[in-house]
Amino acid sequence: MTTAAVHGYTSDKAAYLRRLKRIEGQVRGIARMVDEDQYCIDILTQVAAVNSAMHAVSLGLLENHLQHCVVAAAHEAGTSGSSVAIDAKVKEATQAISRLLR
Amino acid sequence: MTTAAVHGYTSDKAAYLRRLKRIEGQVRGIARMVDEDQYCIDILTQVAAVNSAMHAVSLGLLENHLQHCVVAAAHEAGTSGSSVAIDAKVKEATQAISRLLR
């Protein structure tokens, strides 16, 4: 089993890298707008677009993680009969969601 | 198995009801502030407090749901060998999170 198989987002890796590359370009575009003294509200519109793109990425990663964590924790619970690993994974995921909700 | 056992939040039900009762009172308090022409910024501070309390409730419900969904989907996947039910539950949870992130 490779590391690649461990994380749920790996099959979509190329898509995530493309989206993050685009976000990086958007942030650079915002810097350019600031540098060129563009209108504040137009800059804020671009900031909102970056926020929105980041939210989409984080929801995708979260969905991949839940799918993986569900499968792995299901497997472990099936063999060990204990829900300790599941509870820890769920707590960890909920805390990540909480940080995304701020 | 009763309906009460189906949903993960049931063991904390009394706590959720107390928190929601408090939030209801906070919303009523905001209406009173508006009615008494109190200072806008003070009203917005109370709105932020309600938002914060609602976020805490939603994270709690989400954690309970993931714990329950994980256990139930793990059980189903263990007996059926299919991950269809897990994927559907994860998709549903992710969409709920997306609505909370707006």
Added chain:
Amino acid sequence: MTTAAVHGYTSDKAAYLRRLKRIEGQVRGIARMVDEDQYCIDILTQVAAVNSAMHAVSLGLLENHLQHCVVAAAHEAGTSGSSVAIDAKVKEATQAISRLLR
């Protein structure tokens, strides 16, 4: 000049009170759903609806406040020639927005 004239939201007061009354009812509805052991995801959908309604209220209050603060600070700056009052009002409004963004 009455207190009612001081705050910008006063002309919309009846509308705000109606909206807050509706939100109060929505929160009570969520408590009922919890009490009746309804499905977690359906409850979270209602929580998202309350968040959305609260956001609309806060944006309305904020717009009213900025309109009022702009007018009042404009008047003061016009007579005193000082921008201290404007800067304080803007700082206060930005902090309120920050709390709404969490």
Added chain:
Amino acid sequence: MTTAAVHGYTSDKAAYLRRLKRIEGQVRGIARMVDEDQYCIDILTQVAAVNSAMHAVSLGLLENHLQHCVVAAAHEAGTSGSSVAIDAKVKEATQAISRLLR
């Protein structure tokens, strides 16, 4: 009057450019984490950090904008006696805030 004087954030321009450069680096770091198959939750923590940094930038821009818009609208209202320009500026700012709140 130069363009630089028109927008409120210009005096802090170097600081904004530094912060945006750092955010750009954080986004690139997230892409690297995805590329190296790092743990999903760790990636989400970095996403939350970028969100937080973007919120700080947007609040700063908003504060600068309100300070500028207040001063400019105050000046216009003082000379024209009309609040049309103020109302339009406030509406525009509120819509920008709404997009940031999503």
